[in-house]
Amino acid sequence: MNLSNQTTVLHVSDTHMSPDFRAGTDMWTAVVRYVERARPDLVIHTGDVIHDEPDNERDYEFAAFQMRRLTTPWRIVPGNHDIGDSDPDPYHGLITDERLARFRHHFGTDRWSLTIGDWQLIGLNSLLFDNRLATEEAEQWDWLEERMSESNGRPVGLFMHKPPSINSLDEDLYVNKAVGLKARARLLKLAESGAVKLIGSGHLHEHVVLLSKGALLVGAPAVGPLPAGKASLHLGLRCNGIVEYRLSGDAVRVRLLQEADLGIRSVT
Numbered sequence: 001m002n003l004s005n006q007t008t009v010l011h012v013s014d015t016h017m018s019p020d021f022r023a024g025t026d027m028w029t030a031v032v033r034y035v036e037r038a039r040p041d042l043v044i045h046t047g048d049v050i051h052d053e054p055d056n057e058r059d060y061e062f063a064a065f066q067m068r069r070l071t072t073p074w075r076i077v078p079g080n081h082d083i084g085d086s087d088p089d090p091y092h093g094l095i096t097d098e099r100l101a102r103f104r105h106h107f108g109t110d111r112w113s114l115t116i117g118d119w120q121l122i123g124l125n126s127l128l129f130d131n132r133l134a135t136e137e138a139e140q141w142d143w144l145e146e147r148m149s150e151s152n153g154r155p156v157g158l159f160m161h162k163p164p165s166i167n168s169l170d171e172d173l174y175v176n177k178a179v180g181l182k183a184r185a186r187l188l189k190l191a192e193s194g195a196v197k198l199i200g201s202g203h204l205h206e207h208v209v210l211l212s213k214g215a216l217l218v219g220a221p222a223v224g225p226l227p228a229g230k231a232s233l234h235l236g237l238r239c240n241g242i243v244e245y246r247l248s249g250d251a252v253r254v255r256l257l258q259e260a261d262l263g264i265r266s267v268t
Ligand SMILES: [Fe+2]
Pocket: 014, 016, 047, 048, 079, 081, 203, 205, 222
């Protein structure tokens, strides 16, 4: 691991992998090869690692194998396609204990904390927020409080599947695209306290960079599902790609890496 103060982290998301879904897997192979060349300190996957259906054991086996191709340290948090969704309008139903157990069986843990360079990076299971597994959610908030208290003034970066908000951490918009209002209020407090400097997420399949209440909110695009040349602007840039962070002191540099940056000319 790089022990200098500058740390490089690659943020990948929404790989939606399945043995039956070739486009995503082809681009994943390009990401694996890029990681071999670039040697980042850490790769973070912010969920929707499996193609679509949370109870598909075959896709789980495949996606877990694909993650083990990475040759640098990596961590992952679950997405709604991995363990079930949250309200409103949960796609494939709400999170269940069984689905959470399946994710933990394949990937070990759905939350984690790492000290890396000058930063504390913390992965959270955003599908627990304002959802039906209240005990699991309470345990995660307690766990987060402990991790925050151990950060000793280091800047903290949080990583989760659903974005904390669409535009601003203090908005009261309640939509399936972002976390619920109670969880957002708690994340807002953490940003306003000055402790949390970065929140990285996925789920929207769009690259977004916003500054809100002192925290940089970064959405990673999906890896792979779009046909070549089909990038377009929605809330952010809908494209295939990954995000690179260079962390030094309390500064963050953010760079979007698309197909050409990853060494591929087209995705079919
Ligand atoms: Fe997704």
